[in-house]
Amino acid sequence: MRRAAVVAGCRTPFAKSGTVLKDLTAIDLGKLAVRELVARSGIRGEDVDQVVYGTVVHDPHAGNIAREVGLGTLPKAVPAFTVSRACASANQAITSGVDLIARGYADTVITGGAESLSHIPILIKQKLAETLIASSRAKTLGKRLRTLAQIRPRDLVPNFPAIAEPTTGESMGQSAERMAKENGISREDQDEWALRSHQLAAAGTEDGRLTAEIAPLYVPPRYETVMETDNGIRTDSSLEALAKLRPVFDRKHGSVTAANSSPLTDGASAVLLMSEEKARAEGIEPLGYVRSYAYSGLDPRGQLLQGPAYAAPLALDRAGLTMADIDLLEMHEAFASQVLSNLQALGSRKFAEEELGRSEAVGHPDIDRINVMGGSLAIGHPFGATGGRLTTTLLNEMKRRDVGLGLITVCAAGALGFAMVVERA
Numbered sequence: 121m122r123r124a125a126v127v128a129g130c131r132t133p134f135a136k137s138g139t140v141l142k143d144l145t146a147i148d149l150g151k152l153a154v155r156e157l158v159a160r161s162g163i164r165g166e167d168v169d170q171v172v173y174g175t176v177v178h179d180p181h182a183g184n185i186a187r188e189v190g191l192g193t194l195p196k197a198v199p200a201f202t203v204s205r206a207c208a209s210a211n212q213a214i215t216s217g218v219d220l221i222a223r224g225y226a227d228t229v230i231t232g233g234a235e236s237l238s239h240i241p242i243l244i245k246q247k248l249a250e251t252l253i254a255s256s257r258a259k260t261l262g263k264r265l266r267t268l269a270q271i272r273p274r275d276l277v278p279n280f281p282a283i284a285e286p287t288t289g290e291s292m293g294q295s296a297e298r299m300a301k302e303n304g305i306s307r308e309d310q311d312e313w314a315l316r317s318h319q320l321a322a323a324g325t326e327d328g329r330l331t332a333e334i335a336p337l338y339v340p341p342r343y344e345t346v347m348e349t350d351n352g353i354r355t356d357s358s359l360e361a362l363a364k365l366r367p368v369f370d371r372k373h374g375s376v377t378a379a380n381s382s383p384l385t386d387g388a389s390a391v392l393l394m395s396e397e398k399a400r401a402e403g404i405e406p407l408g409y410v411r412s413y414a415y416s417g418l419d420p421r422g423q424l425l426q427g428p429a430y431a432a433p434l435a436l437d438r439a440g441l442t443m444a445d446i447d448l449l450e451m452h453e454a455f456a457s458q459v460l461s462n463l464q465a466l467g468s469r470k471f472a473e474e475e476l477g478r479s480e481a482v483g484h485p486d487i488d489r490i491n492v493m494g495g496s497l498a499i500g501h502p503f504g505a506t507g508g509r510l511t512t513t514l515l516n517e518m519k520r521r522d523v524g525l526g527l528i529t530v531c532a533a534g535a536l537g538f539a540m541v542v543e544r545a
Contacts, residue, residue, distance in 0.1 A: 427537015
């Protein structure tokens with residue numbers, strides 16, 4: 121099996137949905153990210169063998185976002201396919217690209233993902249849909265009008281999408297709230313992690329480490345404003361201010377608030393993969409290599425967002441490593457309670473024995489080596505794009521610190537987990 125090198129990565133700025141990027145679709149954002157990736161890497165479009173791109177909220181008018189992004193940025197002959205694994209969609213795109221390279225089916229693959237949560241399709245009710253279809257098939261104007269007359273005001277109320285588990289009806293926020301209670305994660309600890317995320321992200325923005333991975337974006341429709349940073353990072357937060365916010369999902373006894381949850385976000389990411397041989401032939405020094413990865417699945421009625429605690433040890437085993445070997449950890453922050461619950465599980469011998477069949481705790485790096493430039497709580501979380509950001513952020517920081525091994529973890533809807541080990545040697 122050939123090694124897949126991560127050659128380059130970039131992204132658009134991440135913006136809270138309904139704000140600066142609301143006039144751009146996920147396809148628009150994906151094109152911006154991929155176009156910048158091609159420009160920064162200097163690759164020739166005709167050398168790209170495949171585009172693999174992720175998204176979660178699919179555009180009903182463009183079911184294959186990967187193809188639309190590719191058509192807008194690359195030669196028309198480059199094939200493309202879309203993947204979707206909830207919040208790990210860009211991670212799925214990357215690992216699908218890794219597999220294409222490992223098997224010798226491709227040498228150069230563009231991966232990543234995009235999401236515009238400002239453009240969520242709103243569905244009509246089934247009865248209204250059936251009535252409209254029947255009307256369109258009517259042979260005469262009279263029959264069409266009689267069919268439309270059957271519509272009642274209640275039929276016009278749209279079906280708004282919910283970020284909830286189809287199997288349980290429980291939203292991710294409710295699951296995060298339940299995990300906080302079951303695992304004894306306090307409100308204060310959640311707020312402290314959220315504040316840490318914002319402070320570190322603000323520092324990474326100020327010193328240019330985060331902005332280095334961002335493609336500046338001219339904001340439509342007038343294109344007079346240039347967006348160069350993420351707009352969800354707060355520099356004025358304090359524990360006192362966070363403590364005043366009301367819980368969102370359990371208003372009486374809860375601890376999960378808007379501040380210790382990731383915001384709905386618009387954005388896109390792009391990651392360039394090459395075979396080790398191709399990179400060497402082109403004289404390119406990779407950011408790093410994918411050493412192993414793993415996915416996990418749990419019962420959605422249980423610890424919905426605890427997937428990383430199951431996927432991480434499997435990815436480490438496949439890499440022939442232990443957590444003690446990992447220099448930096450980049451853990452997706454859907455909720456502060458989810459991060460703290462997974463770290464608690466990784467550090468627990470009881471969890472290892474009862475859930476993993478291991479005699480010792482998996483462990484995790486010291487806190488000062490986890491999410492060293494903040495995470496999704498501050499930077500934002502465009503569902504389909506986050507995995508590309510995590511990969512780019514981690515490998516860039518590993519290069520700056522001159523360390524060899526890193527680990528990425530992601531929790532995802534459907535009680536899924538993801539982990540990937542990357543190396544620089």
